[in-house]
Amino acid sequence: MTEREYDVVIIGSGAGGGTVAKELAPLAKSGARIAVLEWGPRFREEEFTGREIEMAARLYHEGGGVLTKDGAMTLAFGKAYGGSTVVYTGTSLVVRPDTVARWGVKGLDHADLARRSAKYMAENNVHLIPEEDQNENNRLFRDACRRLSWRVEQFPVNVKGCRGSGLCNLGCPNAAKQGTHRVQLPQAESAGVEVITNCKVERIEDRAVLARVAPCRFGFPSAWEPGEHRVKARFVVVCGGAVNTCALLLRSNLPARLPVLGKWLTTHPALILVAEHPRPITNFHGHPKSYYCDHFTESRRFLLETCMYFPFMTAKSMCGFGAPHEAMMRRFDRLQMILSLAIDPAREHNAVGINAAGEPVVDYTLADDVLNSLLESMRAAARIFFEAGAVRVHAPATERFAIERADRERIDDLVVRKWLRPGRVSISAAHLMGGARMGAGPDDSVTNEWGEVHGLPWLFVGDSALFPRCAEINPYLTIMALADRVAERVTRRLSAPGGR
Ligand SMILES: Cc1cc2nc3c(=O)[nH]c(=O)nc-3n(C[C@H](O)[C@H](O)[C@H](O)COP(=O)(O)OP(=O)(O)OC[C@H]3O[C@@H](n4cnc5c(N)ncnc54)[C@H](O)[C@@H]3O)c2cc1C
Numbered sequence: 001m002t003e004r005e006y007d008v009v010i011i012g013s014g015a016g017g018g019t020v021a022k023e024l025a026p027l028a029k030s031g032a033r034i035a036v037l038e039w040g041p042r043f044r045e046e047e048f049t050g051r052e053i054e055m056a057a058r059l060y061h062e063g064g065g066v067l068t069k070d071g072a073m074t075l076a077f078g079k080a081y082g083g084s085t086v087v088y089t090g091t092s093l094v095v096r097p098d099t100v101a102r103w104g105v106k107g108l109d110h111a112d113l114a115r116r117s118a119k120y121m122a123e124n125n126v127h128l129i130p131e132e133d134q135n136e137n138n139r140l141f142r143d144a145c146r147r148l149s150w151r152v153e154q155f156p157v158n159v160k161g162c163r164g165s166g167l168c169n170l171g172c173p174n175a176a177k178q179g180t181h182r183v184q185l186p187q188a189e190s191a192g193v194e195v196i197t198n199c200k201v202e203r204i205e206d207r208a209v210l211a212r213v214a215p216c217r218f219g220f221p222s223a224w225e226p227g228e229h230r231v232k233a234r235f236v237v238v239c240g241g242a243v244n245t246c247a248l249l250l251r252s253n254l255p256a257r258l259p260v261l262g263k264w265l266t267t268h269p270a271l272i273l274v275a276e277h278p279r280p281i282t283n284f285h286g287h288p289k290s291y292y293c294d295h296f297t298e299s300r301r302f303l304l305e306t307c308m309y310f311p312f313m314t315a316k317s318m319c320g321f322g323a324p325h326e327a328m329m330r331r332f333d334r335l336q337m338i339l340s341l342a343i344d345p346a347r348e349h350n351a352v353g354i355n356a357a358g359e360p361v362v363d364y365t366l367a368d369d370v371l372n373s374l375l376e377s378m379r380a381a382a383r384i385f386f387e388a389g390a391v392r393v394h395a396p397a398t399e400r401f402a403i404e405r406a407d408r409e410r411i412d413d414l415v416v417r418k419w420l421r422p423g424r425v426s427i428s429a430a431h432l433m434g435g436a437r438m439g440a441g442p443d444d445s446v447t448n449e450w451g452e453v454h455g456l457p458w459l460f461v462g463d464s465a466l467f468p469r470c471a472e473i474n475p476y477l478t479i480m481a482l483a484d485r486v487a488e489r490v491t492r493r494l495s496a497p498g499g500r
């Protein structure tokens with residue numbers, strides 16, 4: 001085993017870890033030794049092929065299909081230099097004031113998060129895509145929402161030189177999406193922060209981590225040789241993403257009382273909804289995500305967003321098999337798509353645990369209120385599809401494969417709860433939040449409002465695990481804002497006399 005020593009070790013390089021690394025860059029410049037240990041590889045440009053099955057297997061943990069314990073939901077999160085920011089779509093929203101108020105974390109206010117989010121919006125080139133570059137999938141959604149008098153807004157996105165290939169969730173092949181792999185990590189590295197890829201942290205010990213570097217199958221070789229490494233650090237910042245951060249902390253048997261570790265996980269359970277138009281609608285040209293409808297956020301607790309998924313993902317998102325399924329897939333260029341997301345309440349029993357091998361097990365129950373939100377979201381999406389001119393809508397909670405246009409006045413009768421059964425309907429989640437929530441003390445949380453783990457002053461959490469409840473919008477910008485706070489606190493502690 002190789003022994004190493006650093007001032008700060010950051011575990012994970014996604015929205016949280018990449019941000020912390022970049023914010024600590026001035027310390028690295030002035031001599032502090034800082035390392036980011038990332039489980040995934042750093043891909044070469046030519047390895048972003050845009051091919052669905054190949055890229056899903058390379059870029060995601062378990063190909064993007066991590067199953068919850070009951071098998072009712074799949075979870076998608078990235079594993080690469082840049083974490084899930086390599087595969088996210090780059091929609092960039094600032095958390096709403098009422099959401100932060102609902103979190104009720106003393107010392108955490110909306111103005112502070114908004115100020116920090118604005119910094120990353122500027123850094124990541126966040127802007128609105130001009131009308132002429134928006135595709136028909138997006139315009140149909142927007143115009144239908146407006147005709148229905150439902151609130152619809154344009155997503156700001158973080159792209160530079162976007163060529164509209166629609167492949168964002170497979171890793172942008174055009175280097176346009178401004179994730180931490182394009183912006184924050186390169187800045188950190190040029191200041192002297194070391195990023196070690198193919199390096200999985202197995203356990204955290206007292207002011208040290210045990211890591212294993214795997215031989216390289218893709219991308220650039222790791223800066224460290226394959227094998228085991230014990231790395232001493234004055235501060236450790238865990239940014240492995242909600243699921244892996246919790247699993248790592250749980251298997252480390254930390255000497256602190258953390259009774260809620262892993263608990264209160266939220267996921268924004270989501271459905272990919274599909275409808276067929278009588279003609280091609282160019283859904284796969286242009287940036288996939290330009291609009292969202294938050295008209296039902298308060299009343300029904302769901303969001304609707306434009307989206308475009310790839311053939312395998314689309315096929316698996318539709319219920320049923322056989323001729324109608326095949327017929328719809330064959331008309332892929334006529335499909336309009338909407339992603340619906342339930343705004344799920346945080347519940348103690350929705351939790352990340354570990355199995356005997358120390359690997360994560362996500363125990364998440366799709367509760368009645370969440371299923372009702374998804375049911376209402378399907379009905380609303382079906383109205384949008386028909387308003388936009390679709391000839392048939394595949395609504396998973398129906399007895400039939402699709403609702404025909406002639407039946408569009410009967411949506412509420414046809415889309416019913418009876419058919420929305422976990423396991424029957426394909427539900428997925430990509431916004432995993434909580435498990436190491438911020439709060440006042442160990443009885444209700446894992447860290448304080450600065451991400452410091454209760455009782456372990458050298459250990460921080462700096463990622464999506466910090467959310468006390470869900471973000472109620474797409475979360476990455478808020479994760480960066482929270483990570484920015486964590487980095488500020490680490491900087492202050494490291495710069496204090498004695499550096500503790
Ligand atoms: C397909 C998809 C689309 C999305 N689109 C959007 C969007 O448009 N807008 C938005 O706001 N959000 C979006 N999100 C969500 C957003 O990307 C995530 O919420 C965010 O990236 C999470 O940040 P994080 O730092 O917590 O974790 P991640 O970004 O997932 O990074 C965690 C990193 O830690 C590494 N790691 C884990 N465990 C270890 C370990 N033990 N040792 C070493 N390394 C480890 C992982 O390999 C990973 O690279 C999307 C997510 C997905 C999957």
Ligand code: SF4
Binds near residue numbers: 161166169172176287
């Ligand atoms: S749509 Fe733009 S950001 Fe997305 S993959 Fe294509 S070029 Fe990249």
